[in-house]
Amino acid sequence: MKLHHRVLALGMAAVMALALTACSPKKVAQDMVIGMVQALGFTTADEEEDEATETMATEGGSITYPEGFDASGTNALLQDGTLYLSFKDMQYYSTDFFTPAGDTVTVTSYGSIDATTSYTAYKVALWELSEDGTTTSYVAGSTIYFTISSDETCYTYDIGGLTPGKKYKARVSFDSTVARVTGGMTISGLTDDALVQTEDDDT
Secondary structure, three states: OOOHHHHHHHHHHHHHHHHHHOOOHHHHHHHHHHHHHHHOOOOOOOHHHOOOOOEEEEEEEOOOEEEEEOOOOOOOEOOOOEEEEEEEOOOOEEEOOOOOOOEEEEEEEEEEEEEEEEEOOOEEEEEEEOOOOEEEEEOOOOOOEEOOOOOOOOEEEEEEOOOOOOEEEEEEEOOOOOOOOOEEEEEEOOOOOEEOOOOOOOO
């Protein structure tokens, strides 16, 4: 559903809820609104990416950036089937859309934080671009957690179940509200098709 249609539908749901409070208990009205919101697809990217079981990347792998790549800030480069990424003071970051060469990509990453927090890992999740290029959908089971380290220790994981030739993006996020992540990442197993930028998506 397009975003402006969703906003209109949500507004109608809110008006209906206000009318219901005049003759219904408050909890009933709230439950009806929640049901409508969920039915209309109003869930945040974080909520969609939260799996019942957290899957942790395993220690291993390494990252060597191509010559000339500036890893001091937030940058990206696709070269020889690998997407190289660096991020600085990151809470949320989405790549451009890439194309897997097969049904599996390998994600390798390291990251450190700038403040003390109870969170010990940041997460990476994949989103698939629709055929018409207008919306994205979360790839079920693709959320992987990467342990934070202070010495650039790499962690790696193979994410499978993809469709070769389709477009995907990786969304990197850190749930802490007091700390940010600085680090690097590679996503390998890609074609060298040009990255696609799409602003009109629902994430």
